[in-house]
């Protein structure tokens with residue numbers, strides 16, 4: 001057993017830090033777009049940054065070189081992810097979706113041509129994906145999805161509606177789950193497709209999230225005709241691919257670093273307040289709450305490390321990922337509430353007020369954290385997975 | 397013992413539910429949340445006609461002489477439906493101190509106008525230290541000619557953007573005891589030197605920064621006695637705290653009902669999600685939070701209404717209800733899944749208010765400290 005990073009990994013961390021100091025655009029820091037808060041301007045900045053990251057082979061570090069990766073080991077990938085998250089680099093869920101969720105699944109199940117055409121763009125930061133999973137009546141029960149794909153000559157024709165598709169309004173491709181055999185049991189009649197978002201018949205309609213921003217969408221497929229070869233893997237084997245992709249989705253390894261940044265800022269705020277002689281900075285109750293979230297984040301960090309380590313051992317984390325996602329989402333909600341205790345009523349103020357503190361991050365987290373116990377499978381579903389897949393408890 | 401509402405209170409509750417549902421649909425709530433004024437003058441007039449604005453005032457001042465419990469009933473409904481606007485500020489923050497400490501002239505002049513919907517009031521109490529303690533009052537009022545000149549910055553003042561009269565709590569004397577030397581002034585919001593800036597907040601309620609920059613007020617605008625304003629503020633704060641709890645109970649009730657009915661309707665895995673034990677346990681937790689909060693709140697309200705010592709009960713109510721409203725709205729969000737994460741949905745209106753209400757008049761920890769003190773710790 002050895003919890004240390006190697007000298008080389010530590011040197012790599014330094015290298016990443018130095019690079020980020022130079023490359024994170026000041027305007028990005030000023031805009032401070034958090035989770036689900038992208039605007040046109042912040043999006044453009046982050047896409048540009050991602051292309052730079054791609055050129056260095058750091059956008060999709062674990063990808064083979066031919067797809068823009070650098071075949072980096074998973075522990076180094078962890079180091080990279082920690083630094084990107086801690087330093088609030090201009091990458092967000094869109095990179096995860098494209099590189100790690102849809103991309104990794106395509107790497108496993110896609111044909112050579114699909115990989116060559118799509119993954120190399122993804123790895124270089126030149127294309128992004130959206131996920132076409134959820135439907136109005138298929139949320140947690142994703143396997144009940146009804147969007148249809150029917151074979152017709154040398155095409156597939158797709159009809160149906162998807163919902164909550166994050167960044168579909170920006171995406172180049174959709175990683176789509178559709179029903180190809182309506183007569184088979186629900187898990188056995190789904191196939192996965194690679195869909196070019198520019199295909200005629202696709203309509204993307206915005207949904208506005210509680211941060212009052214446009215991050216997700218409804219996507220309508222109306223006789224959308226895609227080439228036959230855009231089926232990914234085997235027909236009707238889509239559920240298996242989806243479950244794998246969802247495991248990737250839950251395998252976030254940088255969340256503890258992202259939380260750490262937030263906790264550090266709250267601690268710093270307290271220390272500054274103490275310096276100014278403010279009474280609340282001596283409140284043992286607030287200190288206790290801050291210490292508790294710091295403790296929990298150390299626990300989360302180890303959950304993240306376990307995932308990275310399992311990958312490095314060629315193991316496939318499954319319930320382990322659900323556990324960390326669950327823990328991380330509940331922790332962020334807790335951090336937001338403890339944050340409110342730290343900053344008090346100032347926490348209610350939005351960014352444009354002269355009185356707002358910590359760039360209104362506490363209030364933004366209070367709202368944004370609602371989503372992370374839901375997206376990627378709700379906390380209840382994660383608990384079911386931990387209980388059933390992890391502990392072998394009976395389904396019925 | 398009787399834990400039920402009286403017949404009149406039941407009627408008030410029903411009619412308030414009805415009126416608000418019709419006159420203040422969520423489309424209007426959202427519109428007002430996004431507006432600068434944050435209230436509907438039309439609805440305000442209607443509230444005057446219904447006697448809500450004068451509910452607490454004696455008949456001689458245009459009111460209907462209702463009790464504090466009656467007001468609690470009404471506030472619960474306002475929290476249930478969500479009623480944006482300066483009702484709380486006008487009636488509680490402004491009306492109560494006027495009623496308890498105002499001179500005959502002041503009461504005769506202002507209270508009928510408040511009851512009639514012609515005047516909006518608020519109190520400017522908290523400052524950048526956001527403390528509800530007397531020692532936090534740093535704004536000064538210094539005697540000059542036959543009046544006073546006020547200087548200072550007040551922060552998180554609700555509804556000052558639409559108020560006609562601001563009750564400004566200022567220090568008129570430096571004394572060893574910080575509670576000594578505080579005076580309440582009735583300040584015309586149009587007075588030269590009063591600068592009101594609307595703050596953009598999480599709950600999109602209309603809290604303001606109010607700067608008093610050499611604001612002159614005549615001596616007759618003192619409310620109550622010179623240097624003896626703090627007990628008036630304290631008495632008001634105690635009632636306001638219970639009143640806030642009543643709003644929170646209503647809001648939590650609404651969030652609970654929304655979530656429970658959604659749990660019955662929404663089908664996943666071929667069954668209503670409310671048939672999953674995980675969701676059932678959530679709902680059970682929510683309803684205990686709501687019922688528990690309602691009882692402690694009404695007990696405190698009853699004590700206040702009867703003029704009994706209520707320090708412990710008020711602190712219990714706020715300590716518990718603050719946490720409960722937060723838990724209930726968060727759990728409700730969890731039950732709604734992604735749909736609750738949209739601006740179009742109504743639930744976030746409650747989730748936002750839960751946090752704002754928690755922090756108003758002291759959060760859970762603040763009130764638990766009072767409970768500890770009451771316990772002799």
Ligand SMILES: Cc1cc2nc3c(=O)[nH]c(=O)nc-3n(C[C@H](O)[C@H](O)[C@H](O)COP(=O)(O)OP(=O)(O)OC[C@H]3O[C@@H](n4cnc5c(N)ncnc54)[C@H](O)[C@@H]3O)c2cc1C
Pocket residue numbers: 036130131132133134135138139140141163164165166167216371372374375376377378379380381384662664665669672673674675730731732733734735737
């Ligand atoms: C910000 C955000 C971004 C998203 N982005 C995408 C995206 O890009 N692409 C995409 O396809 N989807 C996306 N989603 C959708 C997400 O995957 C779904 O919201 C999620 O799967 C839950 O589905 P639902 O919202 O329909 O809730 P429902 O499935 O209706 O669940 C409602 C409630 O019932 C509970 N429940 C359901 N089944 C059970 C059970 N068996 N046991 C116990 N409790 C249960 C749930 O836990 C939840 O509390 C996003 C969601 C959010 C919030």
